[in-house]
Amino acid sequence: MSKDMVLEKSNLIKVLQSEQKKEGYISDAAIERIAKEFDLPVVEVEGVVSFYTQFKRVPPGKYQIMVCDGTACHIIGSTLILNWLTDELGIKDGETDEEGLFSLESVACLGCCSLAPVISINGKVYGKLDRKKLLKIVADYRKKEAAGS
Amino acid sequence: MIKRIKVGMASCGIAAGAGEVLELLQEMAGDNKVVEVGCIGHCYAEPLVEVETDSGSYIYENVQAKEKDLQKLLEVEDFSRFQPHPPRVEKERELITSLAGKIVPTSLEEYRAHQGYDGLERAKEMEPEEIVEEVKKSKLRGRGGGGFPAGLKWSFLLAKESENKVLICNADEGDPGAFMDRTLMESLPHQVLEGMLIGAKATGARQLFIYCRAEYPLAVKNLNIAIEQIEKEGLNIIDGEPVEVKVKEGAGAFVCGEETALIHSLEGKRGTPRFRPPYPTDYGFHGYPSAINNVESFANIPLIVRDGGEKFAETGTENSTGTKLFALAGDLKYSGLVEVPMGISIGEVVYDIGGADPGSVKAVQIGGPSGGCIPAEHFDTPIDYDSLTSLGAIMGSGGLIVIGNNRCMVETARYFLEFTTRESCGKCTFCRIGTKRMLETLERITGGVGSPEDVELLGDLGQKIIHGSLCGLGQTAPNPVLSTLKYFNNEYLAHVEEGYCAAMECKALVDVFIDRDTCIECGQCIKNCPVDCISEDYVIDNEVCTRCNSCIEVCPVDAIARVAKGGEVSVGN
Numbered sequence: 001m002s003k004d005m006v007l008e009k010s011n012l013i014k015v016l017q018s019e020q021k022k023e024g025y026i027s028d029a030a031i032e033r034i035a036k037e038f039d040l041p042v043v044e045v046e047g048v049v050s051f052y053t054q055f056k057r058v059p060p061g062k063y064q065i066m067v068c069d070g071t072a073c074h075i076i077g078s079t080l081i082l083n084w085l086t087d088e089l090g091i092k093d094g095e096t097d098e099e100g101l102f103s104l105e106s107v108a109c110l111g112c113c114s115l116a117p118v119i120s121i122n123g124k125v126y127g128k129l130d131r132k133k134l135l136k137i138v139a140d141y142r143k144k145e146a147a148g149s
Numbered sequence: 150m151i152k153r154i155k156v157g158m159a160s161c162g163i164a165a166g167a168g169e170v171l172e173l174l175q176e177m178a179g180d181n182k183v184v185e186v187g188c189i190g191h192c193y194a195e196p197l198v199e200v201e202t203d204s205g206s207y208i209y210e211n212v213q214a215k216e217k218d219l220q221k222l223l224e225v226e227d228f229s230r231f232q233p234h235p236p237r238v239e240k241e242r243e244l245i246t247s248l249a250g251k252i253v254p255t256s257l258e259e260y261r262a263h264q265g266y267d268g269l270e271r272a273k274e275m276e277p278e279e280i281v282e283e284v285k286k287s288k289l290r291g292r293g294g295g296g297f298p299a300g301l302k303w304s305f306l307l308a309k310e311s312e313n314k315v316l317i318c319n320a321d322e323g324d325p326g327a328f329m330d331r332t333l334m335e336s337l338p339h340q341v342l343e344g345m346l347i348g349a350k351a352t353g354a355r356q357l358f359i360y361c362r363a364e365y366p367l368a369v370k371n372l373n374i375a376i377e378q379i380e381k382e383g384l385n386i387i388d389g390e391p392v393e394v395k396v397k398e399g400a401g402a403f404v405c406g407e408e409t410a411l412i413h414s415l416e417g418k419r420g421t422p423r424f425r426p427p428y429p430t431d432y433g434f435h436g437y438p439s440a441i442n443n444v445e446s447f448a449n450i451p452l453i454v455r456d457g458g459e460k461f462a463e464t465g466t467e468n469s470t471g472t473k474l475f476a477l478a479g480d481l482k483y484s485g486l487v488e489v490p491m492g493i494s495i496g497e498v499v500y501d502i503g504g505a506d507p508g509s510v511k512a513v514q515i516g517g518p519s520g521g522c523i524p525a526e527h528f529d530t531p532i533d534y535d536s537l538t539s540l541g542a543i544m545g546s547g548g549l550i551v552i553g554n555n556r557c558m559v560e561t562a563r564y565f566l567e568f569t570t571r572e573s574c575g576k577c578t579f580c581r582i583g584t585k586r587m588l589e590t591l592e593r594i595t596g597g598v599g600s601p602e603d604v605e606l607l608g609d610l611g612q613k614i615i616h617g618s619l620c621g622l623g624q625t626a627p628n629p630v631l632s633t634l635k636y637f638n639n640e641y642l643a644h645v646e647e648g649y650c651a652a653m654e655c656k657a658l659v660d661v662f663i664d665r666d667t668c669i670e671c672g673q674c675i676k677n678c679p680v681d682c683i684s685e686d687y688v689i690d691n692e693v694c695t696r697c698n699s700c701i702e703v704c705p706v707d708a709i710a711r712v713a714k715g716g717e718v719s720v721g722n
Contacts (some may be wrong), residue, residue, distance in 0.1 A: 010435075012417035013400050017363065023375035042678035051419040051574075052230055052400035054363055071326030071514060074564050083697045088680035108403070108568065109325035111364070112164040113478035114192030131677075131702040149281045 025056040059105035061096045070109030081095040155199040165510035169214035187336020189250030192381045192485035236501035243488045249336040258380040268451035272347040280351035281416040288470040294545045296534040305430040306352040306440040315439035316354035320361040323403040324517030326406035329474040329547035330444035334368035338375035344447030363398040375391035403572035407620040408441045458475030465491030469533035480553030481505035496528035512552045516545025519625035521632030541632040557652035558637040563591040565629035579617025584594030597657035599645040653711040657694040666710035674700035
């Protein structure tokens with residue numbers, strides 16, 4: 001972290017964002033460290049972290065699945081998409097699986113409404129999903145992982 | 150001969166596969182120049198590629214990253230040509246988006262070649278009061294949803310004397326289902342910046358912020374490139390001194406669209422709103438007088454200053470001038486971004502531009518979680534601030550979702566309440582607890598245990614939340630419920646009195662049934678059921694079934710369907 005970022009309190013969110021980008025989440029230790037750097041009470045930093053949905057307090061999986069629950073996706077069946085993923089992966093919204101391979105999260109809107117329903121995996125968007133397509137995508141990631149290890 | 154090839158590389162294009170198309174095209178194009186442009190608004194036809202030749206321009210739709218297809222495209226063959234459907238061409242009025250998808254977003258040169266920064270040059274020759282007067286004459290109203298006159302807001306900031314004044318662009322587009330601001334920032338970052346710099350000249354602000362959703366990485370990237378370019382060219386020098394322009398990324402909180410919450414977030418704090426007055430123009434960012442305008446409002450400013458406020462006011466209606474961008478999605482044929490003159494009817498947008506089938510549409514949802522549902526019988530209503538408000542909806546930022554006959558309106562209302570409950574910052578009791586109680590009540594109704602009193606309770610709670618909340622989030626949160634109560638009361642009553650959801654959407658009110666006459670006993674449903682609730686003789690145990698629709702999706706002969714719980718059974722028709 002650069003010095004000038006620390007000086008200005010309005011950069012707190014920015015610093016937390018770069019921490020999350022680096023580590024994938026905000027750990028307790030990171031909160032304490034950042035609080036010290038900004039000369040703020042820990043509780044105040046924790047308060048900011050818990051306020052914004054972007055900040056995660058648990059390590060994400062290697063593949064982060066985001067299920068879009070924007071209006072367009074919702075009315076076309078994003079609830080079913082989330083259920084199918086929960087069944088397939090054995091994890092609920094907001095959880096990471098035991099192997100740390102997949103994490104699942106429903107988000108407000110990915111902004112690809114014309115492709116509804118959509119999910120994104122590590123930022124790559126998959127659209128116009130049905131159950132078959134969805135399960136194939138997950139299977140492909142598993143295959144890729146098995147081939148790699 | 151090909152002059153150059155343009156690939157639509159806005160977020161929606163990339164999601165549809167434009168990145169792969171671009172990569173392959175660059176390999177295959179040889180000496181032909183391939184460039185990345187923004188979005189022309191026809192999301193349903195993405196990925197879109199435009200081939201500019203000596204004899205005109207040809208747009209190709211649904212382009213796939215296949216060598217065979219791209220070869221045809223490089224030979225400018227007549228295949229998969231994109232033609233916007235005529236009613237849309239006739240009704241659309243592209244004023245602020247006229248350059249979107251046509252120029253390279255991060256090319257200052259190209260923007261300038263199309264009258265870009267002419268408005269700023271003109272503004273630099275004008276007195277601040279003259280610019281404010283011009284904006285007042287245009288009658289431009291805030292495009293973020295509130296509809297406050299932009300010229301008036303600027304006059305407040307201009308009147309302030311302070312060592313520092315701040316102008317903020319609200320780009321925290323949080324409505325699920327809305328992407329107007331994203332498109333503007335991705336495709337026309339210079340136009341947004343030009344509007345802001347004109348604002349700096351008009352109000353005396355010397356510190357400019359763009360508060361952008363972190364979920365819009367491409368918008369942030371393009372804006373930052375554009376800022377670097379204007380700083381290099383000295384376009385940000387107003388009255389002899391450089392104006393500071395910074396992009397600040399939000400961190401995901403819907404309430405930060407509210408101006409006092411946004412300022413708190415800019416200061417690095419929790420984004421909670423505060424009581425007004427003092428208004429931000431009196432006490433804003435770090436106490437300095439600040440004005441906040443929406444992205445789309447800023448994108449309108451260059452046109453107003455360049456062509457004059459009166460000319461601008463010729464488009465639209467008496468009290469709602471200019472055009473409005475809408476993000477069209479839902480149950481319709483042509484989804485995407487569309488710019489229409491204010492005063493156009495809802496029906497024209499839904500049926501003519503969106504290509505929705507008139508028989509199949511039940512309502513539109515305008516304005517996202519703060520807006521309301523307007524039933525099809527009111528589709529002749531003109532789209533302007535006042536008409537929409539009188540129907541119980543709001544203009545909002547411009548999300549317009551078409552809802553088909555096969556959707557449940559109670560569930561739709563529940564969905565929005567779930568969103569606002571989650572996003573309520575918790576400061577005001579009525580918003581924090583009221584929305585939660587409303588959500589629980591709606592869950593009782595969709596869960597099949599609601600009573601007629603619950604329906605009454607919703608109406609009562611709604612009014613109290615509106616009056617007991619400090620900011621726009623709470624004040625508008627009940628709108629989706631109140632508007633559906635008003636126009637679709639029969640659906641609420643069917644749920645609580647007959648336990649019947651006509652759309653077969655509410656899980657607790659449906660069973661899943663296999664029609665043995667149609668069934669071919671292929672075993673797919675049994676194999677795919679995640680809870681093993683289908684017996685070997687193809688009977689579903691509805692006590693165990695989670696209504697996940699897996700069997701319905703895999704059935705090759707459509708023999709399985711949701712049916713009303715305890716009602717008559719009919720499948721497949």
